[in-house]
Amino acid sequence: MPRAGLTREAVVRLALEVVDDGGPDGFAQLTLAKVASRAGVATPSLYKHVGSLAALRREVSVVAVRELTTAGAAATVGRSGADAVRALAHAWRGYAVAQPGRYAATQVGPDPDDPSAAEHRQAAAESVQVAAAVLRGFALPDERLVDAVRAARSAIHGFVMLELGGGFRLPQDLDRSFGVLIDMLVAGVTALGEGRPTLPEVEQLSPR
Amino acid sequence: MPRAGLTREAVVRLALEVVDDGGPDGFAQLTLAKVASRAGVATPSLYKHVGSLAALRREVSVVAVRELTTAGAAATVGRSGADAVRALAHAWRGYAVAQPGRYAATQVGPDPDDPSAAEHRQAAAESVQVAAAVLRGFALPDERLVDAVRAARSAIHGFVMLELGGGFRLPQDLDRSFGVLIDMLVAGVTALGEGRPTLPEVEQLSPR
DNA sequence: ACCCGTGGGCTAATAGCATTAGCTTTGAGG
């Protein structure tokens, strides 16, 4: 009975394969049994390398978040302003479309209490920092930067979620719709930076 | 052995209770066993009223989507333009925050192939129609309406997803960030309607 | 060269889930 020679890293690598093969909800369908089968090993053997299914999910999530971060960072290096925002948006959507399972893994919010999720929290914070760095170029008042970051994340994440979930059923060009959305975002943060009201002539009506 | 007197509607009602009690991921944790226990019945008995767990999920999803639709419709009746967009956005977010489990149920895209999902598809289409109706007031060129609807859905959905998932960890006011996002959206569709470029002075740089 | 301990694999067992098959009994309508 020769050994399989597994390591924690190898198990995570196999888990990523399972996620990738599962399409958009490959992450949801990630299972210890599938990983074990791929490793040619009995399911309980995985516990020698990984604490639990939840822990494995967390490790997969960390990898995915880091990939998203570096994709965004690579796309925006050397750019600034509207150019950088567009590059970031397209990089994120590109990653999500190319790796839908991993992008789904990105969604799971790190548990703020669990101390073993520190790495996860760190990775998530770094990915947000990429967006913050890009938006800092718009000379926003400090207390508005967070609003801009949230707006950018919401717009991009929302579009990608709906796209991956099959929420856009009309045959119209998705790329163009995404471009329009990002243009709105760029115009919005530009207006925010210039200190002028986002809505030039429209009166501020009651939100509630 | 008296009968429990279940009906399909009663089972769905109990399933909604389970979803509501489960918080933001109550929908993910919906289980036939929990519904059966709540009904005071053995799990297999539910199959007399519901085809499968997946079918029950679909029914729950239809209810949630319809609630979201009527919430949006009720909030926008008698309003138009920016006012209506803001009302719709706040109604959607309000529903998501008040009923996070049901909002999650809203996310599952209807299977375009499955004929038994016709009701689901119909409900989803109606909810999009509410947004389309509101945005039609902006006198958009026909081929841009779909872009505007997608932008609105993306922005609102993205924000809500990140909020419910705990993705916004800074203590800054979420309501204000949401307001800023919706202002950007309103400004963006306004610009789209006026036929002027979304970005007045910023040159269109290569997105790729 | 041997020996020994760590640790990586195993099987067995428990417990929770969905689902199917087939039996029993309720209770409403003729």
Added chain:
DNA sequence: CCTCAAAGCTAATGCTATTAGCCCACGGGT
């Protein structure tokens, strides 16, 4: 009052994670 469809049941299958405990492979030291 009788009957039969429908609504409940138990039993069984097969999937999942997880824990306990065993055994042997293998690297490091004597």
